[in-house]
Amino acid sequence: MNVPIKTNTALSENRRLSDQMYITLLVASVAIGLFLIASVFVPNFFQLQNMLNLVTNNWAVISLGVGVTFLLVSGNFDLSVGGIVALSGVLSVWFAQSIGSSNALSSGLGLPYWVALLGALAGAIAIGGLNALFVVKFRIPSIIVTLGTMMVARGIAQVITQGSQRNTNLPDEFGVLGSLKVFGTSMQLPVVFMGLLLLAAIFIERKMVFGRITYWVGANPVAARLSGIDNAKHITYLYLFSAAIAGVVGILLSSEYQSGYSNRGLLMEFDALVIALLGGIAIAGGFGSVIGMFFGAIILAVVTSAATGLTLSPDWQYILKALAVFLAIVAQTWALARRNK
Amino acid sequence: MTTQQQPPVLSIEGIIKDYPGVRAVNDVSFSVESSTVHCLIGENGAGKSTLIKMITGALLPSQGNMKINGAPYAPTSTQNARENGVATLFQELHVVDELSVLENLTLGMEQSRFGFLIKSDLEERVIQTLASIEPSINPAARVSSLSVAQKQIIEIARAASSGASVIIMDEPTASLSEREVERLFTVIRKLRSQGVTVIYISHKLDEIIALGDTVTVLRDGKHIVTKPLSEVSGRPELIDMMIGRCVFESYTPRNNLSEEVILSAKGLSNNMLKNVSFEIKKGEIVGFYGLVGAGKTEIARALFGADEVAGSIVFKGEKVGGSPKEAIAAGIALVPEERRTQGLFTNLTIRENIPVMNLRRMSNNGIFRADAELSAATHYIDQLRIATSSIEKHTEKLSGGNQQKVVLAKCLFSKASLLLLDEPTRGVDVGAKTEIYDIIRNLADEGNSVAVFSSELEEVLGICDRIFLLYTGSLESEIINGPDVDINDILNIVTGGNRGVTA
Ligand SMILES: Nc1ncnc2c1ncn2[C@@H]1O[C@H](COP(=O)(O)OP(=O)(O)OP(=O)(O)O)[C@@H](O)[C@H]1O
Ligand SMILES: [Mg+2]
Numbered sequence: 001m002n003v004p005i006k007t008n009t010a011l012s013e014n015r016r017l018s019d020q021m022y023i024t025l026l027v028a029s030v031a032i033g034l035f036l037i038a039s040v041f042v043p044n045f046f047q048l049q050n051m052l053n054l055v056t057n058n059w060a061v062i063s064l065g066v067g068v069t070f071l072l073v074s075g076n077f078d079l080s081v082g083g084i085v086a087l088s089g090v091l092s093v094w095f096a097q098s099i100g101s102s103n104a105l106s107s108g109l110g111l112p113y114w115v116a117l118l119g120a121l122a123g124a125i126a127i128g129g130l131n132a133l134f135v136v137k138f139r140i141p142s143i144i145v146t147l148g149t150m151m152v153a154r155g156i157a158q159v160i161t162q163g164s165q166r167n168t169n170l171p172d173e174f175g176v177l178g179s180l181k182v183f184g185t186s187m188q189l190p191v192v193f194m195g196l197l198l199l200a201a202i203f204i205e206r207k208m209v210f211g212r213i214t215y216w217v218g219a220n221p222v223a224a225r226l227s228g229i230d231n232a233k234h235i236t237y238l239y240l241f242s243a244a245i246a247g248v249v250g251i252l253l254s255s256e257y258q259s260g261y262s263n264r265g266l267l268m269e270f271d272a273l274v275i276a277l278l279g280g281i282a283i284a285g286g287f288g289s290v291i292g293m294f295f296g297a298i299i300l301a302v303v304t305s306a307a308t309g310l311t312l313s314p315d316w317q318y319i320l321k322a323l324a325v326f327l328a329i330v331a332q333t334w335a336l337a338r339r340n341k
Numbered sequence: 342m343t344t345q346q347q348p349p350v351l352s353i354e355g356i357i358k359d360y361p362g363v364r365a366v367n368d369v370s371f372s373v374e375s376s377t378v379h380c381l382i383g384e385n386g387a388g389k390s391t392l393i394k395m396i397t398g399a400l401l402p403s404q405g406n407m408k409i410n411g412a413p414y415a416p417t418s419t420q421n422a423r424e425n426g427v428a429t430l431f432q433e434l435h436v437v438d439e440l441s442v443l444e445n446l447t448l449g450m451e452q453s454r455f456g457f458l459i460k461s462d463l464e465e466r467v468i469q470t471l472a473s474i475e476p477s478i479n480p481a482a483r484v485s486s487l488s489v490a491q492k493q494i495i496e497i498a499r500a501a502s503s504g505a506s507v508i509i510m511d512e513p514t515a516s517l518s519e520r521e522v523e524r525l526f527t528v529i530r531k532l533r534s535q536g537v538t539v540i541y542i543s544h545k546l547d548e549i550i551a552l553g554d555t556v557t558v559l560r561d562g563k564h565i566v567t568k569p570l571s572e573v574s575g576r577p578e579l580i581d582m583m584i585g586r587c588v589f590e591s592y593t594p595r596n597n598l599s600e601e602v603i604l605s606a607k608g609l610s611n612n613m614l615k616n617v618s619f620e621i622k623k624g625e626i627v628g629f630y631g632l633v634g635a636g637k638t639e640i641a642r643a644l645f646g647a648d649e650v651a652g653s654i655v656f657k658g659e660k661v662g663g664s665p666k667e668a669i670a671a672g673i674a675l676v677p678e679e680r681r682t683q684g685l686f687t688n689l690t691i692r693e694n695i696p697v698m699n700l701r702r703m704s705n706n707g708i709f710r711a712d713a714e715l716s717a718a719t720h721y722i723d724q725l726r727i728a729t730s731s732i733e734k735h736t737e738k739l740s741g742g743n744q745q746k747v748v749l750a751k752c753l754f755s756k757a758s759l760l761l762l763d764e765p766t767r768g769v770d771v772g773a774k775t776e777i778y779d780i781i782r783n784l785a786d787e788g789n790s791v792a793v794f795s796s797e798l799e800e801v802l803g804i805c806d807r808i809f810l811l812y813t814g815s816l817e818s819e820i821i822n823g824p825d826v827d828i829n830d831i832l833n834i835v836t837g838g839n840r841g842v843t844a
Pocket of ligand 1: 365388391741768
């Protein structure tokens with residue numbers, strides 16, 4: 001019946017699963033389903049260690065996915081994160097390398113370690129600021145802007161490393177962060193970073209005004225502005241956060257490998273986008289969740305590692321990824337349309 | 342007479358449409374006679390739009406049959422319906438901003454042979470129809486440069502010139518001013534005399550009485566009655582059939598108005614406005630009335646800081662007009678002209694739509710207060726009688742009038758002391774209208790000020806204490822509302838009548 005419903009209780013009794021929950025559950029079940037299927041076909045797949053590896057091996061992409069997800073929900077792309085990973089890693093190495101070696105690639109700025117890290121982070125955030133400037137101020141489509149800044153970031157990294165890598169003359173403490181074991185377990189700091197980041201992101205998304213504003217801005221920017229939301233400021237924050245996350249990821253990776261490599265993080269921006277799309281985030285904005293993105297990452301990880309386990313040549317990975325994304329998006333569109341019929 | 346033997350042009354037999362949790366249309370049967378204007382009325386959410394979407398193939402009925410001229414009719418798409426001679430004007434605008442007026446008018450009607458467009462008299466016909474409704478629209482203009490009302494007119498012209506034998510119009514006049522409505526009526530009458538049948542949906546009952554031959558009433562998805570309008574005694578009977586009770590609306594002068602000026606605007610000018618100055622007092626309801634294009638929306642947006650404007654706007658002693666954010670912080674809220682594109686987050690739920698204009702009340706050190714949100718949403722669903730099966734319903738799935746109520750709820754929740762309401766009751770049924778008017782009066786009695794920007798004279802005269810009359814961007818005159826306002830004088834002024842011969 002379509003008579004207005006009067007009481008509180010009636011309204012809440014009538015609450016249906018939201019589309020958001022529905023899609024997230026769908027994605028989660030696909031992830032688990034795929035894992036079970038892979039367990040049947042791939043030897044030794046169904047092991048606790050393997051399950052953990054699916055997550056921990058992908059800490060970098062999942063972390064980047066957080067920033068990318070928020071931006072997608074707000075209706076904007078961020079393709080610059082892979083480039084920023086390379087840039088901040090290379091910067092942290094270059095800043096920390098001691099001065100005065102005869103080899104140009106061994107000679108850095110000799111800054112104290114912590115200053116080097118902060119400098120690298122600042123470099124990353126500067127790229128985020130550039131993104132925000134062009135998207136918000138000059139109103140250039142974000143996909144174009146961030147494609148450009150991705151190349152700018154990687155280009156700077158390339159110049160600093162002369163197209164190769166820097167890995168000598170580093171202070172002893174340089175390698176610590178990336179391989180630090182936390183709480184006396186085998187858990188590495190980067191994984192802990194990802195975990196905390198996910199928790200914080202979910203909290204912000206579900207519980208904080210900031211998260212809600214992201215949905216409003218993405219769902220209808222005109223209505224958001226006319227409702228008193230400062231879209232420009234919000235999107236600027238999102239780009240800065242996303243760049244900062246990418247900066248930290250770059251620093252941690254360069255510490256883990258004890259090198260600054262201009263090709264590090266290559267195509268990571270696409271993987272981050274792919275897991276977000278797999279996770280049910282709408283490219284048009286206003287819809288999606290960090291948890292969905294997380295399960296999207298699991299789907300991708302299961303597909304690629306199962307392929308490796310089945311000794312499919314890595315050459316097939318692109319096609320597999322493409323297929324997974326394509327199927328996922330078709331399935332989600334279909335599911336939502338069916339549900340809303 | 343031969344017409345007696347003719348089967349009805351359209352007959353609807355036991356149509357049902359179910360949505361999850363809602364039976365939007367419940368076993369409706371009636372027939373529509375040829376060459377008549379058949380009106381469809383009912384409260385918001387009664388199922389009018391849903392019913393006509395099934396007639397035009399945009400939705401499939403869950404059950405039931407339809408016949409056209411006695412032959413079974415089960416359209417699968419709007420294209421398919423048009424091939425059967427049924428054209429529609431939907432409640433939501435469907436014009437393509439990037440195309441020209443002419444291209445929009447012929448969109449989907451182009452004749453093609455072997456994939457090439459062929460020239461026909463189509464262009465000629467649509468240009469003529471457009472000119473007879475609104476001569477001021479240039480067929481070569483880009484649609485994006487037109488106002489909402491003008492876009493609406495394009496849609497009307499498109500349907501009217503499609504050569505269909507049945508044309509369905511869902512609230513075509515919701516954003517038109519009296520003059521355009523008159524012109525539209527002339528076109529509709531002309532179509533009728535040419536043998537076209539028009540199914541006409543509107544909440545403006547005077548239009549129904551002026552235009553209709555037959556009326557069908559829906560209530561809660563059910564068919565209440567179909568009868569000739571000649572047998573209807575008048576407005577009260579229509580209202581009674583629609584909502585089962587009677588409502589009145591007439592202005593009662595409000596006394597003890599304060600003299601304290603809360604907002605003063607001086608010399609507002611931009612590409613639309615010409616040196617507009619006025620004051621709004623505390624606790625007052627002021628109206629801005631004028632034809633489409635007179636500058637009502639522009640004034641509202643300027644006061645709210647949504648558009649740039651020269652001149653000064655002072656609210657409670659402080660300059661405003663910089664940005665909507667600033668306006669809201671100062672205590673000004675706006676219900677924008679177009680609910681779907683400017684007011685609502687259509688892919689979010691009712692609950693998620695309401696709190697946006699008052700984040701201070703919704704949060705506690707940045708933490709969102711879900712409980713406050715829930716109770717606010719429940720409160721407004723109740724107060725504004727938003728017809729919905731759930732607080733979690735996406736606003737795109739609400740009926741037009743109920744969407745409008747959600748936008749209003751958003752704005753009321755802002756607790757602003759000056760409300761700018763641009764066409765606040767567009768698409769809202771008579772019963773709900775009076776309730777909204779009561780809410781506006783109560784707000785004003787509590788000391789808030791309300792500015793109503795409306796192209797419905799009845800609305801302005803019904804609630805406003807003072808009315809500003811606008812003509813092509815300038816403020817022509819100010820009248821105090823009361824029993825002896827001269828309506829002819831008002832109509833004369835808003836059509837440029839007091840401009841002398843130069844106008
Ligand atoms: N896609 C949908 N999913 C679920 N419910 C829907 C959907 N579309 C419409 N409804 C419900 O069907 C009912 C009838 O809606 P409809 O749009 O036909 O009303 P209406 O008579 O045109 O009202 P109005 O005068 O406000 O335009 C409403 O309760 C609405 O919430
Ligand atoms: Mg409707």
